[in-house]
Amino acid sequence: MPRAGRYALRAVSLAAALGVWQLLTSLDIDLWLRFSQFPTVTDVARAFADRVSGPDYWTDLTDSLTRILTGFLLAAVLGVATGVLVARSRLAEDLLGPVLEVIRPIPAIALVPVAILLFPSNEQGIVFITCTAAFFPVLVSTRHAVRALTPVWEEAVLTMGGGRWRILASVVLPGALPGIFGGLSVGIGVSWICVISAEMISGQYGVGYRTWQDYTVVNYAGVFVGMVTIGVLGWLTSTAVELLGRRLTRWLPRTSYDAGGRPRNVRTAVTAVTAGAPESPAPASKSENTENTEKSAKSAKSAKSENAEKSEEARDGHLV
Numbered sequence: 001m002p003r004a005g006r007y008a009l010r011a012v013s014l015a016a017a018l019g020v021w022q023l024l025t026s027l028d029i030d031l032w033l034r035f036s037q038f039p040t041v042t043d044v045a046r047a048f049a050d051r052v053s054g055p056d057y058w059t060d061l062t063d064s065l066t067r068i069l070t071g072f073l074l075a076a077v078l079g080v081a082t083g084v085l086v087a088r089s090r091l092a093e094d095l096l097g098p099v100l101e102v103i104r105p106i107p108a109i110a111l112v113p114v115a116i117l118l119f120p121s122n123e124q125g126i127v128f129i130t131c132t133a134a135f136f137p138v139l140v141s142t143r144h145a146v147r148a149l150t151p152v153w154e155e156a157v158l159t160m161g162g163g164r165w166r167i168l169a170s171v172v173l174p175g176a177l178p179g180i181f182g183g184l185s186v187g188i189g190v191s192w193i194c195v196i197s198a199e200m201i202s203g204q205y206g207v208g209y210r211t212w213q214d215y216t217v218v219n220y221a222g223v224f225v226g227m228v229t230i231g232v233l234g235w236l237t238s239t240a241v242e243l244l245g246r247r248l249t250r251w252l253p254r255t256s257y258d259a260g261g262r263p264r265n266v267r268t269a270v271t272a273v274t275a276g277a278p279e280s281p282a283p284a285s286k287s288e289n290t291e292n293t294e295k296s297a298k299s300a301k302s303a304k305s306e307n308a309e310k311s312e313e314a315r316d317g318h319l320v
Contacts, residue, residue: 071130083142134187145179181245
């Protein structure tokens with residue numbers, strides 16, 4: 001399917017979801033789920049237009065983006081560095097591994113009281129929670145990606161006289177990049193979850209703080225404005241991380257699938273190999289196969305008789 005057709009299909013899917021939402025809420029459908037309590041799409045659109053026209057919306061947007069980018073960048077640097085260190089050093093694994101594995105199952109949002117006690121301002125505490133949320137997915141993915149590298153590459157660099165830093169720059173980091181960006185993609189999504197939750201609990205500005213304030217004053221349309229904003233921002237940042245990962249891993253083989261679900265590049269490669277291969281000889285007919293079989297049998301018989309004559313002559317010579 002062409003790219004324009006795929007984009008059109010995605011737009012149709014989104015429009016269909018909005019249409020179902022509008023239908024269920026406008027008709028006040030109450031079966032098991034109470035859609036009568038939900039605002040309609042038109043109500044949310046009007047609230048969104050009112051919110052965008054004011055300065056508070058853009059202030060909240062800027063604060064949330066600043067917090068998420070600061071925490072995520074810190075988590076990316078610390079997570080990659082710690083993951084490589086733990087994967088490459090047994091001493092680091094013995095010293096840091098137990099502490100990290102004990103802290104890792106703790107939800108980042110549960111660290112809000114710790115952040116309030118540790119940091120002098122709520123802003124620093126929110127950045128700390130965001131960084132902690134993204135740190136562990138990056139750490140775990142980096143550690144597994146580095147340990148999965150084949151030793152042959154490292155041995156090749158050592159054979160050519162490369163040192164430890166050369167191995168790190170030429171083998172470890174490039175080879176682990178696909179796994180690292182997998183962890184970054186997960187980390188950016190978890191960061192949005194935790195930064196919104198932290199803003200709801202201890203923030204003064206931000207999309208999460210504004211969404212919670214709308215809920216407390218029973219402004220459900222405003223709540224949905226915040227939810228839509230969070231979803232769009234999360235999608236944009238995740239897409240940016242994915243595009244950056246594709247840009248830095250251009251050397252990876254990629255397969256694009258056609259409408260039938262078969263890989264295009266494999267089919268193209270097979271066609272190219274078939275076109276460039278020498279023509280195979282035509283299969284022999286049945287009569288030719290019979291003649292070849294008879295000739296092989298006659299040759300075998302003649303060779304057998306010759307061997308028998310030679311053995312008899314040798315035996316006679318030995319007797320004489």
